[in-house]
Amino acid sequence: MKKLLLSTAIVSSALFAGSAMAQTTITGNLDIQFKSISADTAMQSQRGFGRESQINIQNKGKLNNGMDYAAGFSIEHDGTDRDTTQSFNENTYINITSGNTTLHVGQDHIQNSQRTLANFVGLIAEDITNSDAANNAPAGDIFLDSVGGNPWASYGVGIIQNIPNIGALSGLYVTDSTAVAATTADASGNGNVGADDGLFDGNGESAFEVGFVGSLGVKGLNTHAFYNKQQKTNSGTATDRDIKGTNVGASYNFGQVTVGYNNKKTEFTTVNSETKQHEYGVAYAISPTLTLGANYTKAKNNSLASATDAESKSIALGYNLGPVALTAQYAKTENITGVGTTTNDDFDVAIVRLSTKF
Numbered sequence: 001m002k003k004l005l006l007s008t009a010i011v012s013s014a015l016f017a018g019s020a021m022a023q024t025t026i027t028g029n030l031d032i033q034f035k036s037i038s039a040d041t042a043m044q045s046q047r048g049f050g051r052e053s054q055i056n057i058q059n060k061g062k063l064n065n066g067m068d069y070a071a072g073f074s075i076e077h078d079g080t081d082r083d084t085t086q087s088f089n090e091n092t093y094i095n096i097t098s099g100n101t102t103l104h105v106g107q108d109h110i111q112n113s114q115r116t117l118a119n120f121v122g123l124i125a126e127d128i129t130n131s132d133a134a135n136n137a138p139a140g141d142i143f144l145d146s147v148g149g150n151p152w153a154s155y156g157v158g159i160i161q162n163i164p165n166i167g168a169l170s171g172l173y174v175t176d177s178t179a180v181a182a183t184t185a186d187a188s189g190n191g192n193v194g195a196d197d198g199l200f201d202g203n204g205e206s207a208f209e210v211g212f213v214g215s216l217g218v219k220g221l222n223t224h225a226f227y228n229k230q231q232k233t234n235s236g237t238a239t240d241r242d243i244k245g246t247n248v249g250a251s252y253n254f255g256q257v258t259v260g261y262n263n264k265k266t267e268f269t270t271v272n273s274e275t276k277q278h279e280y281g282v283a284y285a286i287s288p289t290l291t292l293g294a295n296y297t298k299a300k301n302n303s304l305a306s307a308t309d310a311e312s313k314s315i316a317l318g319y320n321l322g323p324v325a326l327t328a329q330y331a332k333t334e335n336i337t338g339v340g341t342t343t344n345d346d347f348d349v350a351i352v353r354l355s356t357k358f
Contacts, residue, residue: 022061029054033353039346052078056091068097072109092155100162104172110160111170111213112152113226114145117249118262118281121293122316122329125279128349129312129336140345141336142301142310144264144277148245149230151207167214167223175206205231207243220253222260232269240269249279256285273303275338289320301338310338327353 029052036047058072074091093106104110116124126145146153156174163169209228215221230243244267251260262279277299284292297312314331329351337345 022059024057024059027056027058027358029355029357031353031355033351036350038348038350052076054090063096070095070097100164102160102162104158104160105156107155108153110152110158110172111168111211112172113147113209113211113228113245113247114150114152115224115247115249116260116262116264116279116281117222117224117251118260118279118297119293119295120251120258120260120281120283121291121318122295122314122327122353123351125295125297125299125312125314125331125333128314128329128331128351129333129347141333142275142304142338143297143299143312143336144266144275146245147226147247147264147266148209148228149207149243150245151209151228151230154207163214165215165217167212167216169210169212171208171210173206173208205233207231221250222252223250224248241267241271243267243269251281258283258285268303270303273301275299275301291318291320292316293318299338304338306339308335308338310334310336312336323356323358325355327351327355329353 031052033050034048035050038045054074054076056072056074058070060068060070063069071094072091073093076090090108093104093109095105095109096103124143124145126141126143129141129143151172151174154174154176156172158170158172161169207228207230209226211224211226213224216223224247226245226247228245232240232242246265247262249260249262251258260279260281262277262281264277264279265274267274277297279295279297281293281295283294286292292315294315295312298309300307300309311334312331313333314329316327316329319326329349331349331351332347333349334346336347339345
């Protein structure tokens with residue numbers, strides 16, 4: 001009994017010692033926006049409010065071997081989300097760092113291909129045209145946000161190598177490209193595939209992503225380059241192939257002006273089916289708190305009949321009020337479905353957005 005008490009005391013002492021060296025923080029963000037969409041067809045003209053909210057719980061400190069660690073997860077709830085099982089499947093990670101090398105285990109935290117360096121104020125083309133509710137306009141756009149199979153949205157293992165004054169290299173491998181993780185047990189309580197035993201095996205295939213983010217040692221320059229590939233499904237269809245994605249971008253700031261370009265590409269499972277997207281952006285800092293930005297995005301899927309460029313042209317004004325930022329944006333989109341013969345897929349969109357972080 002004394003031996004058991006002594007062992008328990010030692011373990012408890014070690015745990016509390018570790019906690020004393022750690023730092024826990026709770027942060028979050030909230031975006032509330034009003035969007036108005038106008039089209040020639042009355043049924044496709046919509047207006048209303050949207051919301052994005054997220055709470056981040058993070059902890060960092062030292063391991064007992066002297067290495068650094070960081071861990072955390074986020075609680076996200078957007079718009080009309082009612083699927084609470086997805087609320088915890090974002091920004092979940094445990095990282096262990098030694099020098100300039102970090103081992104990453106988790107989901108949606110490692111640097112990844114969901115980014116652009118050609119939109120500085122306001123929403124990107126995909127978010128401008130996106131609508132959550134059924135029958136709301138616009139819908140069915142071909143604009144790319146992420147590329148390829150999006151392995152960063154799944155649980156996996158990765159490594160980040162920081163190169164001082166240059167940037168960071170990263171690699172990520174996931175065994176299953178399905179994003180959600182095990183959260184519930186079956187009725188018998190014995191656990192099953194995708195249950196509380198932590199085993200998850202969905203319908204996705206394995207995937208990897210490699211990338212670089214950094215300035216390359218040049219003041220004012222930002223660059224990124226990513227490549228990912230998801231293994232093709234074992235369906236036996238002769239036309240099936242791996243899903244591949246690339247995202248390359250660069251921006252440069254000189255004084256009050258910033259310019260940027262981004263190139264995205266996704267090769268889909270069907271042979272000769274791919275979307276290529278070009279993004280161009282510029283921003284002018286009118287004052288330390290007021291910035292004017294413009295973006296032009298075009299995308300084309302070569303597998304569509306009568307394939308034509310989908311285009312988005314937008315201008316936005318951002319006003320920084322310290323803890324709150326106000327953004328007003330106007331966009332004109334054309335042929336968002338990428339099919340030249342389709343009618344009623346041109347829209348005028350106006351957005352006013354309030355954002356805060358805490």
